Amino acid sequence: MLTLQLPDADIVFYPSLLEGQESDRFFTELTRTIDWRQDWIAIYGRSMPQPRLTAWHGDPGISYTYSGITMHTSPWTPTILDLKAKAEAVSGVVFNSVLLNLYRDGNDSMGWHSDDEPELGQNPVIGSLSLGGTRRFMLRHRAEKGLKHQLELTFGSFLLMQGTMQHYWQHQIPKTKRPVPPRINLTFRAILN
Ligand SMILES: O=C(O)CCC(=O)C(=O)O
Ligand SMILES: [Mn+2]
Structure with missing residues (x-):
């Protein structure tokens, strides 16, 4: 476990929550079983397809609004529940939803943002699990x-990521020209609505 020494940030990195073979198995299961979709989002008043595929799962009745779209939860799947249990065991946090991101190649990305939507509460807790190829996670x-x-x-x-971090820092996954294999990210969240 590595606590990043950044001002105004409560951020901890666990290099291996899963073992190699286990990660491969989870990656394959998620690519096959999740109903991945590409939503259109509003950015600076323009509508465009999100540069990645997403899915939103969690307890019934939870919704999440960002970039002009509202997502309603699909039910938990056995694979996601397995991963949620591991994320909760290591963090001591109870999550009730998860946004899954699939970056198909280096052209897929996520722009600068903070996870600071009102439904995440005053100090959002975000647990982010990585599968597939390596993603460069940038903070400013x-x-x-x-x-x-x-x-x-x-x-x-x-x-x-927790505490006041989302008030002070933004993060992004940039596009890259390097060849990268497909990458999956699960960001577990605790939504208050
Ligand atoms: O892929 C990542 O690590 C970033 C995901 C992210 O920032 C988000 O889902 O809010
Ligand atoms: Mn984020």
């Missing part, structure tokens, strides 16, 4: 423009 401080950090999120790793 909202006020101190020179403050930056980046982390390679390798398969089987788990990243926990």
Whole structure:
């Protein structure tokens, strides 16, 4: 376990929550069993397809609104529940929903943002589990423009962000020209609605 020494950030990295073979098995199961979709989102007033595929699972009746779309939960699946149990065991947090992201190749990405939607509460807790190829996770401080950090999120790793972090920092997964295998990310969340 590695606690990142960044100001205004409560962020901990667990390099191997899963073993190699286990990660491969979970990756294959999720690519096959999840109903991946590509939503259209509003960015700066323009409508465009999200540059990745997503799915939203969790307890019944939970919804999540971001970038102009509202997602309603699909039921938990056995594979996701397995992963949720591992995320909860290591973090001591109870999650009630998860946003899954599938980055098909280096062209897929997620732009700069904070996970600060009102339904995540005052101090959001986000548990992010990685499968497939490595993702470069970039962080920048909202006020101190020179403050930056980046982390390679390798398969089987788990990243926990909590406290006031989402007030002070933004994160992104940039596009890359390097050839990268498909990558899956599960961001477990505790939604208050
Ligand atoms: O793929 C990642 O690690 C980033 C995912 C993310 O930031 C999100 O789902 O809010
Ligand atoms: Mn995020």
